Amino acid sequence: xxxxxDLSTWFFGNFGWIGKYWFSNIVPGFITxxxxxxxxxxxxxxxxxxxxxxxxxRNRFVYAVSTAFVSIIRGTPLLVQMFIxxxxxxxxxPAIPGIRHSFIWPFLREGYYYVIFALVVSxxxxxxxxxxxxxxxxxxxxxxxxxAFGFRGFxxxxxxxxxxxxxxxxxxxxxxxxxCLKSTALAYLVTVQDxxxxxxxIRSREAITYTPLLTVAVGYLLTTLVIEAAFRRFEASFAKxxxxx
Numbered sequence: 001x002x003x004x005x006d007l008s009t010w011f012f013g014n015f016g017w018i019g020k021y022w023f024s025n026i027v028p029g030f031i032t033x034x035x036x037x038x039x040x041x042x043x044x045x046x047x048x049x050x051x052x053x054x055x056x057x058r059n060r061f062v063y064a065v066s067t068a069f070v071s072i073i074r075g076t077p078l079l080v081q082m083f084i085x086x087x088x089x090x091x092x093x094p095a096i097p098g099i100r101h102s103f104i105w106p107f108l109r110e111g112y113y114y115v116i117f118a119l120v121v122s123x124x125x126x127x128x129x130x131x132x133x134x135x136x137x138x139x140x141x142x143x144x145x146x147x148a149f150g151f152r153g154f155x156x157x158x159x160x161x162x163x164x165x166x167x168x169x170x171x172x173x174x175x176x177x178x179x180c181l182k183s184t185a186l187a188y189l190v191t192v193q194d195x196x197x198x199x200x201x202i203r204s205r206e207a208i209t210y211t212p213l214l215t216v217a218v219g220y221l222l223t224t225l226v227i228e229a230a231f232r233r234f235e236a237s238f239a240k241x242x243x244x245x
Contacts, residue, residue, distance in 0.1 A: 014211045021202050029198030036184040036194060039116045041177060044123025051124050052131025073125035079186050086114040086190040111190040119183060127176050134165035174231035178224050195219060
């Protein structure tokens with residue numbers, strides 16, 4: 001008979017802090033995490049398309065630049081890149097005359113925008129390489145047939161090549177989005193108070209370690225499940241559309 005009381009006491013003794021910090025720390029931190037994810041994908045995926053086409057370009061200069069970019073970004077840790085942007089560029093910009101009094105200074109002094117920039121660059125490199133494979137997977141016969149029907153240049157890319165490549169890489173979008181979500185957890189290291197950053201504030205205030213970290217892990221897990229479910233529905237809808245006569 002004492003078991004429910006003991007469990008209740010244990011739960012509120014270990015997780016009672018959630019109610020105390022729900023609106024002041026947890027919700028704002030979670031919103032910041034979602035914002036980082038949203039803007040990273042909003043700008044990162046279009047950038048990845050450009051990188052992918054650069055990786056299959058016949059122009060030697062475009063191909064070389066795209067290849068070097070992918071190699072550098074994929075070959076260095078994301079956290080190191082964030083520090084290079086935030087500490088390196090963040091220290092360089094104030095030394096440029098007029099920057100502090102320009103309209104872009106509020107953006108250049110905030111770690112939030114450096115994190116978004118780092119994530120956009122990372123998505124562009126990693127997804128761009130996936131896009132390269134998807135573009136190369138489109139049968140040459142389809143492209144030649146499209147050219148025979150009068151498709152050239154941008155119209156060929158927009159109507160035939162890109163949609164077929166997107167269809168081929170659709171199953172990887174969910175995984176890349178989840179990886180980007182988990183990468184946002186590095187943001188607190190450059191003073192951005194995302195979900196993990198707010199949880200660390202709570203840990204220091206309440207002198208507790210395990211339950212806040214467990215809570216943030218559950219938060220990321222639930223968000224991942226939502227992303228995967230949304231992409232499954234989107235993929236099914238995309239497949240129906242592509243099969244439509």
